[in-house]
Amino acid sequence: LAKTTQPISMDSYEGQEVNITCSHNNIATNDYITWYQQFPSQGPRFIIQGYKTKVTNEVASLFIPADRKSSTLSLPRVSLSDTAVYYCLVGGVTYNTDKLIFGTGTRLQVFP
Amino acid sequence: GAVVSQHPSWVICKSGTSVKIECRSLDFQATTMFWYRQFPKQSLMLMATSNEGSKATYEQGVEKDKFLINHASLTLSTLTVTSAHPEDSSFYICSAQTSGGPPSYNEQFFGPGTRLTVL
Numbered sequence: 018l019a020k021t022t023q024p025i026s027m028d029s030y031e032g033q034e035v036n037i038t039c040s041h042n043n044i045a046t047n048d049y050i051t052w053y054q055q056f057p058s059q060g061p062r063f064i065i066q067g068y069k070t071k072v073t074n075e076v077a078s079l080f081i082p083a084d085r086k087s088s089t090l091s092l093p094r095v096s097l098s099d100t101a102v103y104y105c106l107v108g109g110v111t112y113n114t115d116k117l118i119f120g121t122g123t124r125l126q127v128f129p
Numbered sequence: 130g131a132v133v134s135q136h137p138s139w140v141i142c143k144s145g146t147s148v149k150i151e152c153r154s155l156d157f158q159a160t161t162m163f164w165y166r167q168f169p170k171q172s173l174m175l176m177a178t179s180n181e182g183s184k185a186t187y188e189q190g191v192e193k194d195k196f197l198i199n200h201a202s203l204t205l206s207t208l209t210v211t212s213a214h215p216e217d218s219s220f221y222i223c224s225a226q227t228s229g230g231p232p233s234y235n236e237q238f239f240g241p242g243t244r245l246t247v248l
Contacts, residue, residue: 051236053239055173058220060241061239062239104172104173116178119173
């Protein structure tokens with residue numbers, strides 16, 4: 018399973034765009050990149066998933082360069098409620114056989 | 130989206146007793162469920178993979194006789210912490226993986242977690 022490296026923490030202010038980059042140099046051909054958000058004392062919540070190029074949904078965008086050795090989660094106009102830990106995971110999507118290994122995550126603190 | 134529940138949400142027990150935590154997929158069938166443990170200010174640590182109708186697969190360093198996992202149906206997996214000790218106090222989280230859908234998409238749905246405190 019590919020190991021991921023993320024910044025331990027980041028600070029931002031309300032209304033700003035936040036970009037969290039994750040390194041995964043050993044990503045395999047069949048690995049997808051998935052980001053989760055976790056609030057204190059809650060289970061992780063799926064944010065976005067991608068394989069290559071760019072993916073966008075209602076809450077975030079995910080940018081993946083051609084070599085797929087890194088990815089960037091982009092949160093537009095963050096609010097105080099975006100204060101959480103964000104985890105980047107990579108793994109294969111073989112039917113019913115994949116397990117997720119969580120790295121350290123990035124603790125995002127949003128200030129007013 | 131798919132919903133996963135856990136029961137209880139928190140539990141306090143005496144040292145030496147056993148505690149059972151349930152994980153249910155409410156609106157989908159989950160062939161595979163996963164159990165994680167999370168200590169304060171730390172990341173989630175995968176404990177074991179639970180497959181319906183078969184024995185769980187434990188990660189290295191996790192005692193299978195201490196953390197008993199049963200996955201008797203496609204919607205229920207249980208984790209029993211046997212002879213609990215204060216060092217077992219932690220936040221236990223389960224996740225369930227859908228058993229259907231495109232093979233190119235794999236999403237795990239996480240439960241809300243169970244806070245275990247062993248006195």
